Amino acid sequence: MKRIQNKLSENNKLLSIYFTAGYPKLDDTVEILQLLEKDGVDMIEIGLPFSDPLADGPTIQESSQVALKNGMTTEILFQQLKDIRKMVSIPLLIMGYFNPVLQFGVENFCKKCAEVGIDGLILPDLPLAEYEEHYAEIFKKYDLLNIFLITPQTSEERIRMIDTASEGFIYMVSSASVTGSSSGFGVSQQEYFKRVESLQLKNPQIVGFGINNSGTFQRATKHAKGAIIGSAFIKMLSEKGLAGISSFIKSIR
Amino acid sequence: MINTQYSNMNYNVNEKGYYGEFGGAYIPEMLYPNVEELRQNYLKVMAEESFQKEFHQLLKDYVGRPTPLYFAKRLSEKYNTKIYLKREDLCHTGAHKVNNTIGQILMAKRLGKTRIIAETGAGQHGVATATVCALMGLECIVFMGEVDIKRQAPNVARMKMLGAKVVPATSGSKTLKDATNEAIRDWINNPVDTHYIIGSVVGPHPYPDMVARFQSVISEEIKTQLKEKEGRENPDFVVACVGGGSNAAGAFYHYLDKPEVGIIAVEAAGKGIDTGESASTSVLGKVGIIHGSKTLLMQTADGQITEPYSISAGLDYPGVGPMHANLFASGRGEFISITDDEAMEAGLKLCKLEGIIPAIESSHALAIFENRKFKKNDVVVVNLSGRGDKDLDIYVNYFKL
Numbered sequence A: 001m002k003r004i005q006n007k008l009s010e011n012n013k014l015l016s017i018y019f020t021a022g023y024p025k026l027d028d029t030v031e032i033l034q035l036l037e038k039d040g041v042d043m044i045e046i047g048l049p050f051s052d053p054l055a056d057g058p059t060i061q062e063s064s065q066v067a068l069k070n071g072m073t074t075e076i077l078f079q080q081l082k083d084i085r086k087m088v089s090i091p092l093l094i095m096g097y098f099n100p101v102l103q104f105g106v107e108n109f110c111k112k113c114a115e116v117g118i119d120g121l122i123l124p125d126l127p128l129a130e131y132e133e134h135y136a137e138i139f140k141k142y143d144l145l146n147i148f149l150i151t152p153q154t155s156e157e158r159i160r161m162i163d164t165a166s167e168g169f170i171y172m173v174s175s176a177s178v179t180g181s182s183s184g185f186g187v188s189q190q191e192y193f194k195r196v197e198s199l200q201l202k203n204p205q206i207v208g209f210g211i212n213n214s215g216t217f218q219r220a221t222k223h224a225k226g227a228i229i230g231s232a233f234i235k236m237l238s239e240k241g242l243a244g245i246s247s248f249i250k251s252i253r
Numbered sequence B: 001m002i003n004t005q006y007s008n009m010n011y012n013v014n015e016k017g018y019y020g021e022f023g024g025a026y027i028p029e030m031l032y033p034n035v036e037e038l039r040q041n042y043l044k045v046m047a048e049e050s051f052q053k054e055f056h057q058l059l060k061d062y063v064g065r066p067t068p069l070y071f072a073k074r075l076s077e078k079y080n081t082k083i084y085l086k087r088e089d090l091c092h093t094g095a096h097k098v099n100n101t102i103g104q105i106l107m108a109k110r111l112g113k114t115r116i117i118a119e120t121g122a123g124q125h126g127v128a129t130a131t132v133c134a135l136m137g138l139e140c141i142v143f144m145g146e147v148d149i150k151r152q153a154p155n156v157a158r159m160k161m162l163g164a165k166v167v168p169a170t171s172g173s174k175t176l177k178d179a180t181n182e183a184i185r186d187w188i189n190n191p192v193d194t195h196y197i198i199g200s201v202v203g204p205h206p207y208p209d210m211v212a213r214f215q216s217v218i219s220e221e222i223k224t225q226l227k228e229k230e231g232r233e234n235p236d237f238v239v240a241c242v243g244g245g246s247n248a249a250g251a252f253y254h255y256l257d258k259p260e261v262g263i264i265a266v267e268a269a270g271k272g273i274d275t276g277e278s279a280s281t282s283v284l285g286k287v288g289i290i291h292g293s294k295t296l297l298m299q300t301a302d303g304q305i306t307e308p309y310s311i312s313a314g315l316d317y318p319g320v321g322p323m324h325a326n327l328f329a330s331g332r333g334e335f336i337s338i339t340d341d342e343a344m345e346a347g348l349k350l351c352k353l354e355g356i357i358p359a360i361e362s363s364h365a366l367a368i369f370e371n372r373k374f375k376k377n378d379v380v381v382v383n384l385s386g387r388g389d390k391d392l393d394i395y396v397n398y399f400k401l
């Protein structure tokens, strides 16, 4: 299907949105996906909520708890996405923690992803070595891309290793932080983005963490292919609901 | 000497960081540099002569080791077997936790870290961490669940006196699991100058192994002390309570590959295993990932971690360390669950029979004698992991004293 690769080969900077499935309401998933596509978003990360999201700040923690309280489960998410490819054509990824995937069964999870038309997975706590040894085959079998993270502390050697293991893009975490922090995009971040740009990796980089408006989007994408907005989008959803999506997306670019 | 070699024992960690199918390092990339730095260095640093010397000197002069192995005569008479208590309650700060924090603070210094973070449940690990930070002049931040801050108030006061900052964890069940989440998030936010002193044999490799090695001084001493008292190094049974499992790991360590020594791990059944208010991970848990480790944990069918319950803050954790998951799965360890009520009764009994007020965690280990029968000549060593000062309010309210 190559939706992600095709999108990455387009000439513009990509805007990607993360939201937590089941938030604000259990059944909002499909409508949010449709609205985001309509408003010109390039790619979407659908968050599978987890009880103990270690790498997330208060906003995504809170949305995950609400989603779980609303009754969201892996099974229900796949049911909601059953006909999504009749309605939405941009690349869709599922982002979540590894334990729910493990309990669903990694192969079963990948199979379901392929059935509903998910293009890739981002599982921050599934380490590279573990993935390659046990799961890479399964991901390939179902034509799913696995997206890895790098951070300002990742060594060049490891970045190159991750680049070799990746297909699609590399998720470049903007600063040493959990999601939703507003450390800004100052000199040290710009240097880090430039440093990674200069490595001329085979995979383009998409920046995430801390992007919350058009200014930070501009700065994040100066040396990268695109950027992901998560916490800021969820904050907007809690304040304005689905009605606020269109003006939020337009305010970014 | 702390052993710094990998062994070919079945029950210890292998080069990849696994105990059987359990362990590993399931961490987000943000934590990779720190955990990898530790993994590459911990055995090397522990093997240095200067490290061993400083570690053992502090254990001796500051912690007060070796702790006694005490033959509990009246308790033995009551249960018609030979019961020895390993008196970790007599360690400085009141529990075994300090064995590990001494080791880790020396490790942190050698890795050039200047800021220390920790999680705590009962507050014993928080106090032990605050203590060694004061000793070394390092900044100390302790994360503690809001519920635990209330039920272990004396330890919160102690941490503050020792100069630590206590940060309440307000998410989830507001207990140990959530405090651990917050500590991990802090580490993600402070990746360069900070060392995370984990308080049990949990977390990503190399933590479970490193903490077990620091705590292994417990069974090393038991061997020597039992030889003096009984003419043999090996007891018939070693008993310890398991929250994450660090006091148990230390008490079991040198007996893991001695099949003649029975290993008994005691978990908190809370109000009863089937009541929905329990922390009996070996019974209620399934294989999954918690705090960076593949192990047994209590979770829903959908893989959401469930909230445990125990009257004892130190045992109120939905997982166990990977070493213990493997002891359970392999059948090497016998696992027993003890309810709140059974533990409280056993705690009071030890006060009356031996004049020792145990931590409620340790009371769980003592409670097995009511149901688990031993032979008259069996030598049973119970690891008395801590003292009950922190729990006086809970005992007093429970027994309406």
Ligand SMILES: Cc1ncc(COP(=O)(O)O)c(C=O)c1O
Binding pocket: B095, B096, B121, B122, B123, B124, B125, B199, B200, B201, B241, B242, B243, B244, B245, B246, B247, B248, B313, B314, B315, B359, B361, B362, B385, B386, B387
């Ligand atoms: C006295 C005492 N015993 C036992 C424990 C449980 O921890 P672990 O299972 O790591 O020994 C604690 C934890 O706070 C404790 O304070």
